Amino acid sequence: MNEQLTHMTKEVTAGKLTRREFMGKAAALGVSAAMASTMFADAARAAGPKKGGDLKFGLQGGESTNSLDPATYASSVPFQNGKQFGDTLVEVAPDGSIEPRLAESVEGSADAKVWTFKLRQGVEFHNGKTMTSEDVLKTMERHSNEDSKSGALGIMKGIESMKADGDNFQVTLTEPNADLPYLMADYHLIVQPDGGMDNPGAGIGTGPYQLEVDEPGVRHVFKKFANHWSDYGNFDSVEVVVINDATARTAALQSGQVHAINRVEPKVADLLSRAPNLTVHSTAGRGHYVFIMHCDTAPFDNNELRTALKYAINREELVDKVLRGYGSVGNDMPINAAYPLFDETIEQREFSIEKAAEHYKNSGHDGSPIILRVADGAFPGAVDAAALFQQTAAQAGIPLEIKREPNDGYWSEVWNVQPFCASYWGGRPVQDQMYSTAYLSTADWNDTRFKVQAFDDLLFDARAELDPEKRKVIYSQMGRMVRDEGGLICPMFNDFVEGISNQLDGWETDPTQEMMNGQISRKMWFV
Amino acid sequence: MHPIIKLVSQRLALGFLLLFGASALIFGLTEALPGDAAQAVLGQSATPEALANLREEMGLNRPALTRYFEWLGGIVQGDLGQSLTNKLDIAESIGKRLGNTLFLASVAAVVSVPLAIFLGLLAVRFQNRWPDKLISAITLTTVSVPEFLIGYVLIYFISVKLGWFSSLAMVNDSMSFGQKLYAVALPAFVLTLVVLAQMMRMTRAAILNLMQSAYIETAELKGLSTFQVIARHAFPNAISPIVNVVMLNLAYLVVGVVVVEVVFVYPGMGQYLVDAVTKRDVPVVLACGVVFAAVYIGLNMVADIVSILANPRLRHPK
Numbered sequence: 001m002n003e004q005l006t007h008m009t010k011e012v013t014a015g016k017l018t019r020r021e022f023m024g025k026a027a028a029l030g031v032s033a034a035m036a037s038t039m040f041a042d043a044a045r046a047a048g049p050k051k052g053g054d055l056k057f058g059l060q061g062g063e064s065t066n067s068l069d070p071a072t073y074a075s076s077v078p079f080q081n082g083k084q085f086g087d088t089l090v091e092v093a094p095d096g097s098i099e100p101r102l103a104e105s106v107e108g109s110a111d112a113k114v115w116t117f118k119l120r121q122g123v124e125f126h127n128g129k130t131m132t133s134e135d136v137l138k139t140m141e142r143h144s145n146e147d148s149k150s151g152a153l154g155i156m157k158g159i160e161s162m163k164a165d166g167d168n169f170q171v172t173l174t175e176p177n178a179d180l181p182y183l184m185a186d187y188h189l190i191v192q193p194d195g196g197m198d199n200p201g202a203g204i205g206t207g208p209y210q211l212e213v214d215e216p217g218v219r220h221v222f223k224k225f226a227n228h229w230s231d232y233g234n235f236d237s238v239e240v241v242v243i244n245d246a247t248a249r250t251a252a253l254q255s256g257q258v259h260a261i262n263r264v265e266p267k268v269a270d271l272l273s274r275a276p277n278l279t280v281h282s283t284a285g286r287g288h289y290v291f292i293m294h295c296d297t298a299p300f301d302n303n304e305l306r307t308a309l310k311y312a313i314n315r316e317e318l319v320d321k322v323l324r325g326y327g328s329v330g331n332d333m334p335i336n337a338a339y340p341l342f343d344e345t346i347e348q349r350e351f352s353i354e355k356a357a358e359h360y361k362n363s364g365h366d367g368s369p370i371i372l373r374v375a376d377g378a379f380p381g382a383v384d385a386a387a388l389f390q391q392t393a394a395q396a397g398i399p400l401e402i403k404r405e406p407n408d409g410y411w412s413e414v415w416n417v418q419p420f421c422a423s424y425w426g427g428r429p430v431q432d433q434m435y436s437t438a439y440l441s442t443a444d445w446n447d448t449r450f451k452v453q454a455f456d457d458l459l460f461d462a463r464a465e466l467d468p469e470k471r472k473v474i475y476s477q478m479g480r481m482v483r484d485e486g487g488l489i490c491p492m493f494n495d496f497v498e499g500i501s502n503q504l505d506g507w508e509t510d511p512t513q514e515m516m517n518g519q520i521s522r523k524m525w526f527v
Numbered sequence: 528m529h530p531i532i533k534l535v536s537q538r539l540a541l542g543f544l545l546l547f548g549a550s551a552l553i554f555g556l557t558e559a560l561p562g563d564a565a566q567a568v569l570g571q572s573a574t575p576e577a578l579a580n581l582r583e584e585m586g587l588n589r590p591a592l593t594r595y596f597e598w599l600g601g602i603v604q605g606d607l608g609q610s611l612t613n614k615l616d617i618a619e620s621i622g623k624r625l626g627n628t629l630f631l632a633s634v635a636a637v638v639s640v641p642l643a644i645f646l647g648l649l650a651v652r653f654q655n656r657w658p659d660k661l662i663s664a665i666t667l668t669t670v671s672v673p674e675f676l677i678g679y680v681l682i683y684f685i686s687v688k689l690g691w692f693s694s695l696a697m698v699n700d701s702m703s704f705g706q707k708l709y710a711v712a713l714p715a716f717v718l719t720l721v722v723l724a725q726m727m728r729m730t731r732a733a734i735l736n737l738m739q740s741a742y743i744e745t746a747e748l749k750g751l752s753t754f755q756v757i758a759r760h761a762f763p764n765a766i767s768p769i770v771n772v773v774m775l776n777l778a779y780l781v782v783g784v785v786v787v788e789v790v791f792v793y794p795g796m797g798q799y800l801v802d803a804v805t806k807r808d809v810p811v812v813l814a815c816g817v818v819f820a821a822v823y824i825g826l827n828m829v830a831d832i833v834s835i836l837a838n839p840r841l842r843h844p845k
Contacts, residue, residue, distance in 0.1 A: 064799045065806040251686060252694055
């Protein structure tokens with residue numbers, strides 16, 4: 001029997017046996033259906049990517065107000081659309097390194113101030129034109145000039161000048177920044193013909209799929225672009241269907257009407273994963289749910305009190321109850337193992353009532369209630385998380401009072417305004433960007449009012465340092481500073497929880513963004 | 528002038544005045560919401576510089592009144608303008624969405640209206656006996672359960688477990704009429720369950736009311752069967768209240784089904800309007816609001832006119 005089975009799996013690998021035929025023959029040999037199914041999948045995987053088929057996404061995060069203009073992307077569906085029709089100069093690889101796309105190579109000057117991207121030749125836009133360094137320059141200008149309305153404007157700020165020079169595109173920075181290639185991998189920075197100056201919403205790029213139907217808030221259809229420059233893209237067409245309702249989304253996946261969905265609710269993820277025709281993937285990302293204290297406002301200007309609160313939160317319990325296990329514990333710094341150059345040796349802060357009580361006593365707080373502001377919209381389960389926090393804090397004798405705020409206006413009236421509230425961060429591709437966005441003294445979004453000169457100096461040192469080992473040491477030092485002196489209580493990092501049909505193969509764990517960083521249509525294939 | 532033509536033209540003029548009032552009200556309320564389209568589009572990634580640039584491009588820096596009258600000037604010329612957020616032509620986007628909404632509403636109406644009236648008549652015929660009680664019990668149950676729950680239950684059993692119908696009621700231009708009907712089967716069924724009860728109960732109540740009248744007794748005494756009495760003598764006199772409640776439910780089918788649209792991922796007007804409100808896309812909100820108001824006003828006008836035509840005393844005023 002074994003010989004026959006081996007022969008059959010070889011035939012599958014060679015593409016000579018269909019699933020139906022294989023299952024039939026395996027059943028005749030007395031192999032159980034579940035066993036045969038696994039064997040078939042293994043054999044088919046060995047065969048490598050297959051071309052063809054129509055891929056359908058069912059995604060949360062699309063509105064009828066969406067545009068295809070990359071400058072406007074702020075939610076999941078536009079992000080996914082951009083990945084279909086467009087390419088950036090470089091992309092962040094699943095292992096956190098920089099992967100070439102429209103740029104064949106990137107080179108930085110010794111002082112990390114001048115960066116040269118050598119562009120790939122013979123790349124064709126969907127409108128038939130060939131990409132030039134002028135197109136790249138115009139694209140970057142559109143996202144960074146004074147008329148820019150781009151969501152990427154914030155990350156383009158440190159650029160002094162840019163120039164197109166034959167096959168090269170060159171960026172000169174005002175300050176050194178060793179992470180510039182990561183900034184250029186931002187999903188807004190899709191290269192468009194003439195930089196998209198004339199018609200940014202046309203959906204014309206260099207990606208593996210070209211736009212066919214654009215119905216914002218309903219669906220977007222793309223078909224394979226014959227003259228695409230890379231091997232990416234195994235499907236004949238890709239359809240992005242907007243399904244904002246969580247139950248409708250899971251039903252569509254279960255009944256096989258779509259092949260991949262995002263944002264599976266943690267509370268149904270276990271149940272859903274029992275369905276035979278799909279797999280629930282949980283990917284540790286960089287997003288985190290937090291409680292933030294203003295380091296410059298009483299009573300939180302007292303580091304003993306901040307430390308007491310950090311010890312008083314039961315991280316394991318929160319991951320267990322709020323995330324239902326689909327996440328990992330945080331360590332009061334915004335960085336976790338999903339970031340490049342993360343130092344694994346930083347000690348994890350554990351829940352300890354004794355230490356919390358001790359630090360609380362040292363703080364000399366007068367015992368008046370400490371007000372924690374929270375709303376459902378701060379992060380899914382924020383109100384429950386605050387209630388759990390309140391209970392464990394009470395055990396340490398810390399009087400926490402929860403004040404519920406309305407969702408509407410939470411981000412303008414409470415977050416970054418009130419001294420102690422719940423919030424979330426989506427994470428950034430590199431540590432520098434995360435720290436520059438929210439922990440630099442002068443950052444617009446320094447929502448913990450963490451203003452430490454020594455920390456700022458380290459941040460700039462790290463930018464100018466090109467040796468990864470030395471940078472890792474600096475980042476480790478910075479992480480410890482935020483962890484021990486900052487105003488951030490970071491109990492948990494949430495996972496991306498996604499449902500993928502078993503008809504698809506080639507899944508990779510990619511922490512950069514949700515849905516395999518938008519690479520499913522490029523890298524996966526139908527079994 | 529014939530009194531009916533006069534009446535219709537009066538009603539039409541009044542309708543346009545109402546539409547104008549509605550648009551002013553909607554504009555005022557949308558302006559009163561916190562934030563604007565530029566903030567909503569940029570969200571968390573907004574920098575002051577990008578905000579200012581986007582406001583400039585969207586023309587949000589100009590006074591509110593100027594923007595309203597510009598919009599009004601456009602609409603009297605039949606131009607609904609462009610969406611602030613994605614620059615698409617509103618008339619074109621609304622055209623598709625409205626078509627979808629009307630299609631779903633019509634399918635639901637074609638099933639539910641005759642069914643409701645027939646069940647109402649049946650309930651009267653067997654008043655206080657088991658068919659009457661059964662009909663009332665079922666319709667009142669379905670109207671009391673939230674529509675999203677009915678939707679989810681149907682999706683779970685009919686699409687996920689049995690696989691008979693698609694849980695995604697996606698329709699598009701390349702589909703044939705039959706395919707479209709198949710696609711909207713589940714949402715149309717849910718809507719039917721939702722609107723059935725009110726129309727059925729109204730039919731029953733209106734006719735029962737008349738059944739106490741002296742002329743019904745006469746008809747019974749001259750030997751007509753109960754069903755003949757209902758169909759020939761009671762029903763024509765009950766048309767006015769029935770038409771009113773039918774029109775009310777038709778209007779609901781057009782303007783009030785956003786929950787069903789979301790559950791079945793149906794590309795109708797409701798979701799379009801909700802998205803536009805969250806993004807403060809004022810021209811789209813106004814356009815949707817005016818279309819909805821027009822549907823409401825139009826259907827109510829039809830109800831009034833039908834009541835008048837059905838009543839000889841109103842048809843020939845002294």
